[in-house]
Amino acid sequence: MKIVGLFFLVVILAAVFFFQSGILNANDALLIDNLEIAVSGGPQGTVDFGSGGDSSVEVNTDSSIKNQGDQSVKVVYMAVDGGHMWIARGTGLDASNAGWTTEVKDIDWDKYNAISVYVYGENSGSSIAFDLKDAGSEMWRYIITDDFDGWKQVVFPFDQFYARSDWQPASADNNSQMDFPVQSYQFEPLAPGKGTFYFDQVEVIKE
Ligand SMILES: [Ca+2]
Numbered sequence: 001m002k003i004v005g006l007f008f009l010v011v012i013l014a015a016v017f018f019f020q021s022g023i024l025n026a027n028d029a030l031l032i033d034n035l036e037i038a039v040s041g042g043p044q045g046t047v048d049f050g051s052g053g054d055s056s057v058e059v060n061t062d063s064s065i066k067n068q069g070d071q072s073v074k075v076v077y078m079a080v081d082g083g084h085m086w087i088a089r090g091t092g093l094d095a096s097n098a099g100w101t102t103e104v105k106d107i108d109w110d111k112y113n114a115i116s117v118y119v120y121g122e123n124s125g126s127s128i129a130f131d132l133k134d135a136g137s138e139m140w141r142y143i144i145t146d147d148f149d150g151w152k153q154v155v156f157p158f159d160q161f162y163a164r165s166d167w168q169p170a171s172a173d174n175n176s177q178m179d180f181p182v183q184s185y186q187f188e189p190l191a192p193g194k195g196t197f198y199f200d201q202v203e204v205i206k207e
């Protein structure tokens with residue numbers, strides 16, 4: 001019996017070691033959008049982006065600043081009071097080619113509790129909203145601050161988003177529940193703000 005006990009102890013210690021070292025966690029991240037795209041806007045676009053009021057936004061790719069693959073997506077923005085903007089990827093958008101690398105239907109959402117994006121900041125102090133549109137077209141928001149330089153993995157736990165009260169699509173179910181599958185994500189730098197950020201390697205993860 002002592003040998004059996006020792007065996008289980010070794011198994012437990014090994015499991016703790018692998019868990020803490022992240023080896024067992026490696027399967028708990030799924031790359032859903034690698035941003036290896038040629039950026040284009042409009043109805044056939046690969047990115048659904050635009051602005052209103054006096055705000056402005058430019059979206060491009062960048063092959064020198066990247067976290068994964070050959071490139072990231074670069075966003076140059078000026079957000080002013082009364083204006084708005086959006087930079088979105090996913091399904092159900094006006095841009096018909098903006099789908100993620102991994103199709104929404106191929107993601108087992110029950111296995112994950114957060115979405116993770118690598119963001120390249122410039123410590124501008126700007127607030128940047130990150131929204132998810134759920135299966136009922138309800139918009140959920142989480143706001144980050146660009147208070148870091150260079151790449152940072154930003155983790156957005158699903159249960160820390162809140163339903164937007166400033167705006168919802170006409171088709172939103174407004175049931176105050178995040179319904180899966182999520183259809184799309186979008187960034188919105190908030191006013192007042194001006195600067196550049198990059199994003200790459202969008203994943204769903206299990207924390
Ligand atoms: Ca990439």
Ligand SMILES: [Ca+2]
Pocket residue numbers: 134135136137138173174175176177178179
């Ligand atoms: Ca909902």
